[in-house]
Every structure is written in C-alpha cells, then in structure tokens.
Amino acid sequence: MGKNIFSLYRVLIVTSALVILFLACSGCTENMGGGAMDKITTDPGQTPEVMTSSATEPGSQENEPSLPASNTTTSSAPVSITVHSAFKTMKIKDTNPISGNIFIVINTTIENLDEKIPYIVNETTVDITGGGPITRKVYGRLSNPFYWGSIPPKSSKTGEMVFGVKATTEQFTLTLRDDQGKTILTKPLGSLPLGTYDQSPGSDSTTPESASAQTLNVTIHSAQKTTKIQDTHPLPGNIYVVINMTIENLALSEPFVANENTIDITGGGPMTQKIYDRVANPLYWGTIPPKSSKTGEIVFGVKESTNQFTLTLLDEKKQVLLSKPIGTLSTGPYLPSLGNTGLLSATNFTSVIEGLDTPEKVTEYADARFTFTYHDGCISYPPEEFFRVQEGDCKDYATFLSYVLAHHGYDTQIVAFKYFKDDKRYGHVVTLFKENDGSMYYVTTPVVSMMRAVTSIDDLLKKECSRLGIPTIANYTIVPAGSVDTCVL
Secondary structure (H helix, E strand, O other): OHHHHHHHHHHHHHHHHHHHHHHHOOOOOEOOOOOOEEEOOOOOOOOOEEEOOOOOOOOOHHHOOOOOOOOOOOOOOOEEEEEEEEEEEOOEOOEOOOOOEEEEEEEEEEEEOOOOOOEEEOOOOEEEOOEEEOOHHHHOOOOOEOOOEEEOOOEEEEEEEEEEEEOOOOOEEEEEEOOOOOEEEEEEEEOOOEOOEOOOOOOOOOOOHHHHOOOEEEEEEEEEEEOOEOOEOOOOOEEEEEEEEEEEEOOOOOOEEEOOOOEEEOOEEEOOHHHHOOOOOEOOOEEEOOOEEEEEEEEEEEEOOOOOEEEEEEOOOOOEEEEEEEEOOOEOOOOOOOOOOOOOOOOOHHHHHHHOOOHHHHHHHHHHHOEEOOOOOOEOOOHHHHHHHOEEOHHHHHHHHHHHHHHOOOEEEEEEEEEEEOOEEEEEEEEEEEOOOOOEEEEOOOOOOOOEEEOOHHHHHHHHHHHHOOOOOOEEEEEEOOOOEOOOO
C-alpha cells in the first residue's frame, strides 16, 4: 500500500513538472533554455537576435521621446506654452488696477501634451512673478479671454490672460502647476514693455511693437525620422524627417509665404513636390493669410548623423521669425493610411475599432500605438485590454489585429506555431487574412504594417522559415480570429 502511494505521488510530481514546462514554452518566441526572447528581424532570411524580455521592438513610435515644450525649462512637462504677446498696461477699457499695481496682459496658447488626462487651468495652476490672475470680472473686458477650465488631452487653448502685479516688478516668469500645486513648467518672459488696451470687443489689442514681434506660431503634432515614404528612399547618407504641424500667421496684415526658402531644419531642408505626393496630408507651399493657419505634413531630407533638430521659419529676406526646438527623434515607418484621422490619440475603444476599417489602417495603428513587451504563457490580452495597456507580444498583436479585421468583414485567422533554433524551442503567432479580391496576406511582429503575400498556410510557414532562418516548423495550429488562446498542442 505504501509503495503504491509513493508511486502515485511520484507520478503526480512528474506530471506537474511537465505541465509547468509546457506553459513555460508556450509564449511568443520564448527560449526553452533560459527565458530569453527571440527578436524577429524585419528582413527575410536574417538571423534573429536573442534579447531579454524587457526589450521593445524597433520602429515603434510609442518609444518616441516627448517633444520639448517651446521655450520652456521643463522638456518633460505634460503641457507646452507659447506666448504670442505680453505687455504691461495701466487700464483695460474702464478698469484700472488697484493702487501700486499694474496689469499684465498675455496672449498665450497652452497645449495639453498628455494623451489621457485633461489639464485644469485656473487661478491655482497659473501664476506670475509679482502677483496673480485677475478675477472673471476683468476677463469680461477682453477681446479674446482665456477663461478657466479644462484642456482635453492632446488639445490646446488660446486666449488672453490678465494678471495684477506689483508695479515695481521688473522681471517676469509665468508658472504652470498641476492640481496638487507642483510646478510643471516655467516660462521666463523677462522685462515687458508698457502698452495700451483700449479697443472695442472683438478687435485686436493695441500692443507695443516689441511685445508683438512674434508673428508666427508653430504647433508640432508629430515628428519622426523614416527611411522610406511609400516607394521612395532618401539619398545615401540621409534620412527623411516628417513633421505634422500647424503654422499660424499672427500678423495683422502681412501673409506668411511658406516655401523651401522660408522653412528650414537642422541638417537639411525641405523635399521637392514629388515627395509630397506620397504623404497623407501634405502642407503644400503657398501663402498663409494674416490671422490664419495651415496644417499638414512637411518632409525634410537631412543628414543621417543629425541627432538634435530645430525647426526654423524665416521671412523672404532670410530673417529668422521663429525657432522651434524639437530635440531628438525616433525612427519608424511612415504611416500614410492613418493621416490626420485622430485615431492614434483617441481613447474610446469602440470608435477606434470602427475607424480601423482597412488592413493598412489597423496594421499601421498597431505599429504606432503598441509597444512590444513579452509576457509568459500562450493566453493573450483581450483586444480591449491590449488597447488599454498598449503593450504586449506577438500573441496580443495577433488577437487584436484579427479581431479588428474580422469585425470589418475580412476572412481572418490566427496561426500559432513552434520551431527549433540552436537546439532551443520557440513559439510565434501571426495574423492571416484575405482581401476582398481573394488575395491572401499575413502580418507578423516586429513590423506588422509590412503585409506579406502568400498563397496558403504552407506558403506562410515556408516564408516564416526563411525569415527566421530555420529549416522547418515543428508544429502549428489555426486559431479563430480574436481568440485569446493561442496555445500550440
């Protein structure tokens, strides 16, 4: 009896060990020999590298560093501020400051750079040297008041702020705080000229010339380096820089002429019209009338060795009108299908899914939005959870991509397989779908926007063998679109 119990106990131990071993070998490109993950390369036939599970895929725009706020002391601030004009005045229409004080009128744009959290603007989050914001009563006397309230994520707000400060104050700094009172950005203004504010509602402020010297404002929505725009490559030793921007002409009477002579960047210059025909939303050359703006993408060709970028706008006499520091930029694929859809910044899962209605859009979205991060096991995140956490591995990408494609009527499957390389076993998961004309494609990490044409599942497996540098696939399984269970039996 004791011997039988001992034998049973030994069987249970062995069985448990086998289960644990199976689970440890069922994730995305994991290594049976020690937990290292296989980083699949972008070129067919290239030998995969081995890297730790904390690594992220190349080309992911989620790893792009935040653009520094214009002329600020804190590049990592969740907000950016642009001061269009600033001056001191002794009177705003029929209102005078209290004795010993003076008004400061600042026309400013505050941009909320955060993708999820609104920024609250009120008398506790905005401050200036020597005083503080004036009450709402005074704001009613302004032409374009910047009223208190929230600025939604990835949005901006422009208007005039009024401060009451001690008349003896000589140097000014504007400070923005969070709702806990912590300073998140400071904007030095220096000394300010004395001007007048005496116009009817809706007209422009009468400011001194030195206060309105900035005639342009530039808002950068996105910026990246890329080695290819559709079928076009840069010259050897160069790289493309694509900047999606809004140029605002603040002048009262003079148009701004945007062309290859008035817009410049560190390490290079704008590209020809031929390139512009290949971008989704080109900012074509032409005039921007007074008090108007123009939004679109500008493509620059720059030296590949350039690390720090500054955008410069000049007048037709080559005088600098505005310099916009951009800092470092990451390299990733250009995403023409998404254009200015707003899908990358949208936070509603249902609306994003509805908007990703083509294979090009959903794959480009996945490249730009998600970060590759390995996690154990063969169970992927449900699509909505992956959308929320924004990071995962090949099985999470495949579940999300197949779910969205199937939602829009594409015949879609998940293909999960195991293979051996250097006596170690790995796993991988890809997405297979058919276009409306019957043509078949599959996508795989790390660059899921690279759609590979195939004729069958066997053809897919052969192409993966070539891409991974392996002789054969050990075994595979077909999983329904959107499934979270990608285990290979």
